[in-house]
Amino acid sequence: MRNYRMTHYRLVEELNKATNVDFPSLRYEDSRSVMRDGSGYYMSGVFQQRSILVKKFNPFEEASHAVNDIVFTVLMNRHKNVLKVLGCCLDLELAAIIYEIGMNYGLLYDLFVKRKDGNNIGRSLSQSNRLKIATEVANALVYLHTAFPTPIVHRDLATKSIVIDNNGVAKLVDFSLCVALPPGESQVEVELAGTRGYTEPEYFTSGIITEKSDVYMFGIILLELLTGCFRFYVKREITTLDGYVKNHVDKNELSKILDPVILGEKGETEHQLQAFSTLALRCTLDRGADRPYIIDVAKELVRIQRFVHPTQRSSR
Structure with missing residues (x-):
C-alpha cells in the first residue's frame, strides 16, 4: 500500500482482509468503528503485521471534503506530528484513507x-x-x-x-x-x-x-x-x-x-x-x-x- 492511490479491486480486497469488514457494503458507522473525527469514522486493522486505521467518510460529507482531506494529508505526510497516510481510494462508494498507526492510540x-x-x-x-x-x-x-x-x-x-x-x-x-x-x-x-x-x-x-x-x-x-x-x-x-x-x-x-x-x-x-x-x-x-x-x-x-x-x- 505504498502508492497513495491504488486500484479499486486491490484496495477493497486488502481493506476487507485487513479489517475483517466488507467495505463495499459498509455505508454507516457501526459498533466496529474505533473513533471518529469531524468528517468520518475509523476502522482498525492489521496489514502486513502493521497496525492500520482506515477512515471512511460520512455518507453526507461533500465529495470535495474527502478530496481535500486526502490532498492536504499527503502534503503534510512527512511531518512527524501528522498521522501518516499509506493509501487512499476515491473509487469506493464512500472514500477511504489508510493510515499507519501503532497498537495503542x-x-x-x-x-x-x-x-x-x-x-x-x-x-x-x-x-x-x-x-x-x-x-x-x-x-x-x-x-x-x-x-x-x-x-x-x-x-x-x-x-x-x-x-x-x-x-x-x-x-x-x-x-x-x-x-x-x-x-x-x-x-x-x-x-x-x-x-x-x-x-x-x-x-x-x-x-x-x-x-x-x-x-x-x-x-x-x-x-x-x-x-x-x-x-x-x-x-x-x-x-x-x-x-x-x-x-x-x-x-x-x-x-x-x-x-x-x-x-x-x-x-x-x-x-x-x-x-x-x-x-x-x-x-x-x-x-x-x-x-x-x-x-x-x-x-x-x-x-x-x-x-x-x-x-x-x-x-x-
Missing part, C-alpha cells in the same frame, strides 16, 4: 471523555504531557501555515482532530476543511463550517478566515487541556470556555478550574500553569489582529516547557 478527545463502551486510551495526562501535546500540535500548525507557497488554514481544529499514538505523540488528522489562502492575500471568504465552540467570533460574523482563525481554535484546545472541560456549558455555568477561564484568572482563582489530574502537581508547574493560561487566553482574544501567530505560540510553549522556578534559577 486514541483521539485526544477520548482522554477526557470515556466512550460509550466505558474505555479510553488509558493515559493520565500530567501537565508535562499536556505541554508536550500542545507543542507538537503547534509545530504541525506552523508547518501548515509556513511550509507551502501560501498559508494553509486547517479550519477545524478540535480535540477530535488530534490522535495520540502508542508513543504518546500527538498527530494532527482530518484536513477535510483546509483552505489555502490566495497568493498575496492574508484572508479569504468561505462558507461557515467547523466544530461548534471552536470557531472564532469574527468568522461567524464575516465568513472570513485567516491564519489567526486556527490560532483561536488552538487556544480553545489549550484551555481544554488546562481545565479538562469542554468549550460549552462549563461546569454548571452556561458560558464559553474562554470566558469561564478568563473570569477565574481575573479573580486570581486559576486553581479552582484546573483539571483535578494536574491540580495536585506542585513545584515549578504553578508558574507553567500561569504562563499556559495566559497564552491560551491570548490565542482566544476576540480580534484576530490581537492574537499571536502560531509560530510565536509554538516558541512560547517551548519556553514554558523550559521554565525554571526563579528561586531555583538564582540558587545555581
Whole structure:
C-alpha cells in the first residue's frame, strides 16, 4: 500500500482482509468503528503485521471534503506530528484513507471523555504531557501555515482532530476543511463550517478566515487541556470556555478550574500553569489582529516547557 492511490479491486480486497469488514457494503458507522473525527469514522486493522486505521467518510460529507482531506494529508505526510497516510481510494462508494498507526492510540478527545463502551486510551495526562501535546500540535500548525507557497488554514481544529499514538505523540488528522489562502492575500471568504465552540467570533460574523482563525481554535484546545472541560456549558455555568477561564484568572482563582489530574502537581508547574493560561487566553482574544501567530505560540510553549522556578534559577 505504498502508492497513495491504488486500484479499486486491490484496495477493497486488502481493506476487507485487513479489517475483517466488507467495505463495499459498509455505508454507516457501526459498533466496529474505533473513533471518529469531524468528517468520518475509523476502522482498525492489521496489514502486513502493521497496525492500520482506515477512515471512511460520512455518507453526507461533500465529495470535495474527502478530496481535500486526502490532498492536504499527503502534503503534510512527512511531518512527524501528522498521522501518516499509506493509501487512499476515491473509487469506493464512500472514500477511504489508510493510515499507519501503532497498537495503542486514541483521539485526544477520548482522554477526557470515556466512550460509550466505558474505555479510553488509558493515559493520565500530567501537565508535562499536556505541554508536550500542545507543542507538537503547534509545530504541525506552523508547518501548515509556513511550509507551502501560501498559508494553509486547517479550519477545524478540535480535540477530535488530534490522535495520540502508542508513543504518546500527538498527530494532527482530518484536513477535510483546509483552505489555502490566495497568493498575496492574508484572508479569504468561505462558507461557515467547523466544530461548534471552536470557531472564532469574527468568522461567524464575516465568513472570513485567516491564519489567526486556527490560532483561536488552538487556544480553545489549550484551555481544554488546562481545565479538562469542554468549550460549552462549563461546569454548571452556561458560558464559553474562554470566558469561564478568563473570569477565574481575573479573580486570581486559576486553581479552582484546573483539571483535578494536574491540580495536585506542585513545584515549578504553578508558574507553567500561569504562563499556559495566559497564552491560551491570548490565542482566544476576540480580534484576530490581537492574537499571536502560531509560530510565536509554538516558541512560547517551548519556553514554558523550559521554565525554571526563579528561586531555583538564582540558587545555581
